[in-house]
Amino acid sequence: MTDTIDADLSALFEAASAAKAQAYAPYSNFPVGAALRDEHGRIHAGCNVENAAYPVGTCAEAGAIAAMIAGGGRAIGTILIIGDGPALVTPCGACRQRIREFAKPGTPIHIAGPEGIRRRFTLGALLPDSFGPENLLSENPSTDV
Ligand code: THU
Numbered sequence: 001m002t003d004t005i006d007a008d009l010s011a012l013f014e015a016a017s018a019a020k021a022q023a024y025a026p027y028s029n030f031p032v033g034a035a036l037r038d039e040h041g042r043i044h045a046g047c048n049v050e051n052a053a054y055p056v057g058t059c060a061e062a063g064a065i066a067a068m069i070a071g072g073g074r075a076i077g078t079i080l081i082i083g084d085g086p087a088l089v090t091p092c093g094a095c096r097q098r099i100r101e102f103a104k105p106g107t108p109i110h111i112a113g114p115e116g117i118r119r120r121f122t123l124g125a126l127l128p129d130s131f132g133p134e135n136l137l138s139e140n141p142s143t144d145v
Pocket of ligand 1: 025031049059060061090093
């Protein structure tokens with residue numbers, strides 16, 4: 001079982017690392033890669049793509065999610081984000097919400113550095129009491145007030 005988990009994570013790690021190597025980050029010099037596994041078991045990866053008009057740049061997570069949608073996936077089983085430097089490259093607030101659209105509170109978010117996995121979070125830990133598709137339903141299942 002541990003081997004299965006390790007194999008799953010190392011495939012995500014490799015995909016995210018390869019995407020990071022393609023990052024377009026000439027302004028921050030901070031390349032980031034992200035890779036996720038969808039409900040079909042397929043891996044999709046993305047990298048940050050910056051822009052001379054700085055706010056237009058996009059994060060690695062956004063690229064991985066766009067690749068998943070274009071590839072027919074609709075659910076994130078696991079996601080891994082990798083960046084250089086000593087600090088954890090946890091997803092920004094907007095990307096937590098992007099992940100939220102396609103994930104559950106228990107969905108693992110692995111944060112890696114070049115040497116390997118550094119920490120494991122869950123979406124629920126990084127974005128508690130979040131707003132998502134269910135909140136738009138007229139019969140909201142979580143009326144915990
Ligand atoms: N960045 C990501 O792509 N993902 C993250 O989780 C954190 C930040 C990018 C955005 C920008 O291109 C660069 O890292 C510096 O903020």
